[in-house]
Amino acid sequence: MGLLRKMRAAPLEARMQEELRSRRQAAEKDPFGFAAFSAADAEMTGVSDYSYWGSTLRAFMKNRVAVALLSVLAALLLFTVIQPLLPNQYPANQIINHPTTGVQMSNVAPSFTTAKVSVPAGTELIITPWEDARWTAVSNVLTGIKARAEFTVLQYGADYCRVDLDGQTGYVKNDFSTKLKLPEEPEKTPYASRSNFAIKLYSAPGDYTNNGDPLFVPTEYLNIDGERAVTNRACDLRILPSSAPFLFGTNNLGQDLWALVWRGTRTSLFIGFTVAVIEALIGILVGVLWGYVRRLDRLLTAVYNVVDNIPTTIVLILIAYVMRPGISTLIFAMCLTGWVGMARFIRNQIIIIRDREYNMASRSLGTSTVRIILRNLLPYLVSVIMLRMALAVPGAIGSEVFITYIGLGLPVSIPSLGNLINAGRKLISTSQSYQLVFPTIVLSIITISFYMIGNAFADAADPKNHL
Amino acid sequence: MVKYVLKRLLSAVVTLIVILTVVFVLVRQMPIEGYFDNFDKLDQNMISARLHQLGLTDPLHVQLFRFYGQLLRGDLGASARYRVGAPISEIIAQKAPLSIQMGVMAMALAMALGIPLGAAMARSKSKFWDKFGTVFIVFVNAVPAAVYYIYLQSYGSSLLGTSMLFSRDDWRTWILPVFSMSLGNIAYYAMWLRRYMVDELNKDYVKLAKAKGLSERAITMRHVFRNAFVPMIQYIPTSLMFTVCGSIYIESLYSVPGMGGLLVDVISRQDNPMVQAIVMIYSCVGIIGLLLGDLLMVVIDPRITFAKKEDVR
Numbered sequence: 022m023g024l025l026r027k028m029r030a031a032p033l034e035a036r037m038q039e040e041l042r043s044r045r046q047a048a049e050k051d052p053f054g055f056a057a058f059s060a061a062d063a064e065m066t067g068v069s070d071y072s073y074w075g076s077t078l079r080a081f082m083k084n085r086v087a088v089a090l091l092s093v094l095a096a097l098l099l100f101t102v103i104q105p106l107l108p109n110q111y112p113a114n115q116i117i118n119h120p121t122t123g124v125q126m127s128n129v130a131p132s133f134t135t136a137k138v139s140v141p142a143g144t145e146l147i148i149t150p151w152e153d154a155r156w157t158a159v160s161n162v163l164t165g166i167k168a169r170a171e172f173t174v175l176q177y178g179a180d181y182c183r184v185d186l187d188g189q190t191g192y193v194k195n196d197f198s199t200k201l202k203l204p205e206e207p208e209k210t211p212y213a214s215r216s217n218f219a220i221k222l223y224s225a226p227g228d229y230t231n232n233g234d235p236l237f238v239p240t241e242y243l244n245i246d247g248e249r250a251v252t253n254r255a256c257d258l259r260i261l262p263s264s265a266p267f268l269f270g271t272n273n274l275g276q277d278l279w280a281l282v283w284r285g286t287r288t289s290l291f292i293g294f295t296v297a298v299i300e301a302l303i304g305i306l307v308g309v310l311w312g313y314v315r316r317l318d319r320l321l322t323a324v325y326n327v328v329d330n331i332p333t334t335i336v337l338i339l340i341a342y343v344m345r346p347g348i349s350t351l352i353f354a355m356c357l358t359g360w361v362g363m364a365r366f367i368r369n370q371i372i373i374i375r376d377r378e379y380n381m382a383s384r385s386l387g388t389s390t391v392r393i394i395l396r397n398l399l400p401y402l403v404s405v406i407m408l409r410m411a412l413a414v415p416g417a418i419g420s421e422v423f424i425t426y427i428g429l430g431l432p433v434s435i436p437s438l439g440n441l442i443n444a445g446r447k448l449i450s451t452s453q454s455y456q457l458v459f460p461t462i463v464l465s466i467i468t469i470s471f472y473m474i475g476n477a478f479a480d481a482a483d484p485k486n487h488l
Numbered sequence: 489m490v491k492y493v494l495k496r497l498l499s500a501v502v503t504l505i506v507i508l509t510v511v512f513v514l515v516r517q518m519p520i521e522g523y524f525d526n527f528d529k530l531d532q533n534m535i536s537a538r539l540h541q542l543g544l545t546d547p548l549h550v551q552l553f554r555f556y557g558q559l560l561r562g563d564l565g566a567s568a569r570y571r572v573g574a575p576i577s578e579i580i581a582q583k584a585p586l587s588i589q590m591g592v593m594a595m596a597l598a599m600a601l602g603i604p605l606g607a608a609m610a611r612s613k614s615k616f617w618d619k620f621g622t623v624f625i626v627f628v629n630a631v632p633a634a635v636y637y638i639y640l641q642s643y644g645s646s647l648l649g650t651s652m653l654f655s656r657d658d659w660r661t662w663i664l665p666v667f668s669m670s671l672g673n674i675a676y677y678a679m680w681l682r683r684y685m686v687d688e689l690n691k692d693y694v695k696l697a698k699a700k701g702l703s704e705r706a707i708t709m710r711h712v713f714r715n716a717f718v719p720m721i722q723y724i725p726t727s728l729m730f731t732v733c734g735s736i737y738i739e740s741l742y743s744v745p746g747m748g749g750l751l752v753d754v755i756s757r758q759d760n761p762m763v764q765a766i767v768m769i770y771s772c773v774g775i776i777g778l779l780l781g782d783l784l785m786v787v788i789d790p791r792i793t794f795a796k797k798e799d800v801r
Contacts, residue, residue: 330503332774334733339767342755343514419632426634426737428756442635449642457638465631472630 073484077404080481087477094470097463101290104283109265111277113284113436118275119234120262121151121158125275128453134266136257137231144252145224148245149235156262157240159250161229163191163222174214177207181226184214191222229258237262269459272444281436282460288437290467292351292421293414299356301410304363309394311364312371325365333358337420341429348431351424355417363409370402404482411475415468422464438464493783500779507771512555515764516548522760525572564768569759570750576765580747586656587739587746591731593666598673598727603720605674606681610689610716611708621678628675634737637668641741654742665742669734673727680723684716721788725781729774 047054082088104110111117117126140146146159166172166186172193176183181192182201195201199220204212223229229236236258243250269278311321340354374380380397388397418438424430425439426446433440438460445457480486520535521527523542530538539545543554558565564576571579609621627636641664645652650660688694689712697707732748739748747766754762 326499327503327506330500330775330778331507331771332729332733334729334736335767335770335774338736338751338755339511339514342763343517415630415632419634422632422634423737427740427752439634442638446638449638450646461635461639464635468632469626469630472626 071487073487076484076487077478077481080486081477084477084481087474090470090473093466094474097286097466097470098290101283101286104280109263111265111267111280113280114276114434115280116275117261117271117277119231120153120237121149122234124234126261126271127273127275129260129267129271129275130452131268131270131278131455131459132266133268134257135259135261135264137236137260138227138229138258139255140227140229140252140258141255142252144229146229146238146243146250146252147224148248148250151235153262155240156237157243157245157250158235158262159229159238159243159258160235161224161227162233163189163224166193166216166220166222168217168219169215171213171215173211174201174203174207175211177203177210178226181223182214183226184222185211186222189222191224192226193220193222194228231260234260236260270453270455272456273453278441278456278459281441282438282463285436285438285441285460286463286467288348288431288435289418289421289439289464290414292348292355292437293417295352296355296359296417297410297413299352300359300363300413301406303356303360304409305367305399305406307360308364308367309371309398312368313375313390313394313398321364321368325361328358328361329365331358334420334423337424338427338429341424341427346429346432348435351421351431354424355420359413359416363406366405366409367402370405371398374398374401404479408475408479408482411471411478415471418464418468489786492786496779496782500775504772504775507775508556508559508768509552511764511767511771512552513548515760516544516551518758518760520544522758522763523568525569564765565761567754567759567762569757570754570762576762579750579762580765580769583745583747583750586744587735587748590662590666590669590739590744590746591728591735593662594669594731594734595673595727597666598670598677598731601670602674602677603681606678607685607708607713609678609682610685610712611704613686618682621682625675625679628671629679633672633734636671637737637741640664640668640671652742654744656745661742665738665744668738669731672730672734676723676727676730677720681716681720684719685712688712688716718788721784722781724784725777728777728781732770732773732777 044056118124119126144161146161147163149158149160151158164186170186172184172186174182174184175190178195180195182195183190184193193199193201193216199216199218201216202214221228221230221233237260238252238256238258242252242254242256244253267277267279269282272278272281307321310317311325336358337354340357341350344350344353375393375398380393383393383397421430421437422439422442425437425443430439430443431437433444441460442457442464445454445460448454448456520539523544524530524535524538527535536545543551546554562577564580567574567576567579605617605621605624608617612618641652644664644667648660648663650658650664654661654665685708689708694707694712697711735746736748736751738744739746739750740752743749747769751763751766751770754766
């Protein structure tokens with residue numbers, strides 16, 4: 022809009038400059054001559070390239086922080102939508118079990134890859150029986166060593182010792198977890214040794230397992246010979262027969278937190294947007310009726326006084342307690358009181374502007390009430406309506422977190438940011454605190470962005486700041 | 489003015505009756521398990537006998553009238569699951585004083601910190617305190633309280649070297665719950681006081697005072713601050729509400745044996761009579777808070793008149 026006007030205004034300005042120059046020249050020639058009156062020139066002074074939305078946009082763009090947050094938020098929203106369509110994603114809520122042992126992959130730390138160790142070509146591995154054509158389950162565990170079983174140390178190493186166990190040579194780990202019984206001078210081999218724990222005998226000085234579970238490698242990377250295999254190229258041994266990583270780790274049930282967080286973000290944003298839209302619709306409708314229809318004023322004011330007096334949180338708790346927990350319950354409970362603020366604001370504004378001269382003129386000319394409301398009144402209020410909607414989103418997300426904490430939120434089968442934060446809450450001072458940190462970061466980015474953008478937009482939409 | 493006060497009182501009473509009725513009717517819709525502590529072990533006859541004994545088989549309006557009768561005698565009914573058979577008013581009488589004490593401390597702390605912060609922000613426009621305060625306000629307003637309370641509890645308690653949970657005898661364990669409860673209000677007071685003070689600073693009398701040669705400090709503290717403080721009164725009921733709602737979360741987070749923790753507790757145990765009673769009490773606190781705020785405004789600002797405002801329209 023602003024661009025269009027500028028295009029129209031630009032030649033005008035040039036013409037004005039031209040006109041001024043010619044007048045100056047005329048004045049130099051004849052300083053006391055009369056200036057001619059031209060109706061077209063007089064018209065020109067009335068031209069302004071001011072456009073409300075153009076100026077709002079310009080004022081908004083000046084606020085660097087808000088623009089940066091807007092781009093972050095837009096990227097985040099876009100990503101939230103397309104995340105399930107990307108390759109290498111685990112479905113949210115799916116419990117991921119280890120394929121050979123069947124144990125849940127719980128509390129896997131966040132990582133960019135599923136690779137556990139990289140091995141060179143020619144590494145000998147032992148195959149664990151498991152059916153899959155593309156992947157093979159491997160480890161380098163020759164055999165388990167019982168607690169306090171004796172073996173002979175052939176060669177000492179700070180990390181791994183080469184040992185002989187009943188004629189089978191291999192390596193055992195030498196650290197706090199095995200606590201090998203070693204003599205004063207451990208380098209002087211051979212000698213008998215043992216561990217007080219059950220430990221493992223590895224085929225190489227390295228642990229090619231995931232805490233004892235086998236690792237996975239694509240079958241084509243192996244030259245298989247019975248139970249043994251040799252790698253035919255340098256490759257990664259992975260904790261799962263998949264290259265999809267757990268970017269945010271997994272929770273204690275073995276669900277992928279990355280998938281859960283984005284699914285939760287979708288749920289929370291859905292609640293937030295729905296609440297904002299419903300609140301705006303009800304608020305505008307009631308506000309317009311309240312402000313415009315005089316007969317309804319007394320009734321709606323009485324209703325307002327009652328509803329406004331009830332603490333919002335209490336309504337939320339009560340409705341969530343009485344109704345079955347679910348997304349629709351939460352939305353209903355939040356909307357039940359949320360429209361009040363919007364309705365009152367709209368009503369006050371409408372009372373102020375509805376009897377202004379231009380509206381009286383419009384009414385006298387026979388404009389229908391609906392048209393007056395839609396075309397004459399509401400455009401004044403768009404900026405504030407948008408501000409209120411922008412602030413309703415973080416408000417709704419916060420309420421969801423709160424109500425989940427009280428125990429009235431969504432069931433765990435519907436991941437939401439509130440659910441995830443509530444689950445991660447107990448782990449804050451443990452090594453699994455990432456299960457709280459990731460949902461918190463996403464939530465904070467969303468709420469802070471909405472809040473800042475809403476306020477920056479309200480500032481920008483105020484004509485006082487359009488100078 | 490008397491007329492206004494009476495009218496305001498009347499509207500508060502009407503609101504109260506509406507809310508109590510709605511809460512009562514809504515809680516009647518709950519499953520009947522919430523009235524028994526051993527529902528699974530009972531057979532059908534025992535259940536209906538107990539329901540009859542509690543009067544829950546009567547028509548709704550009969551129950552409602554009986555409820556109001558009990559209420560006027562100060563009887564809130566008996567707990568069904570939380571502490572079986574104990575009168576709710578007694579349980580609450582044990583729990584409420586601690587909550588009130590904490591709430592008052594939190595509100596006092598919020599004023600003691602929020603008002604100087606707001607004044608400092610207005611005085612140092614776009615310098616350190618203004619920037620610090622703005623970041624603080626945005627953070628507290630935008631990030632859900634539930635989230636930063638968790639971090640505050642965990643890191644705060646290790647910083648102070650105290651237990652994560654509240655214990656009445658150790659004064660150091662009071663610090664974090666009270667501070668957390670006041671955070672929202674600190675931001676709220678600071679935000680509004682700054683706004684009002686900046687508005688006042690642009691007025692003509694400030695220019696006059698400057699021309700007269702008064703020091704910057706005297707102008708802001710003696711003139712601007714006083715004028716800006718009057719409209720702040722209207723935020724007291726809202727901040728009371730903030731404190732009350734914050735206490736629900738904080739008390740259960742720190743295991744404070746107060747009303748807020750009690751509410752979370754009885755909700756998880758589905759104790760219908762208790763939930764009903766506590767929700768009603770909280771609604772009353774909210775209504776009384778708003779009423780007090782309105783009356784306080786009348787007392788403080790004599791410019792408020794109570795002529796019928798019909799002619800404005």
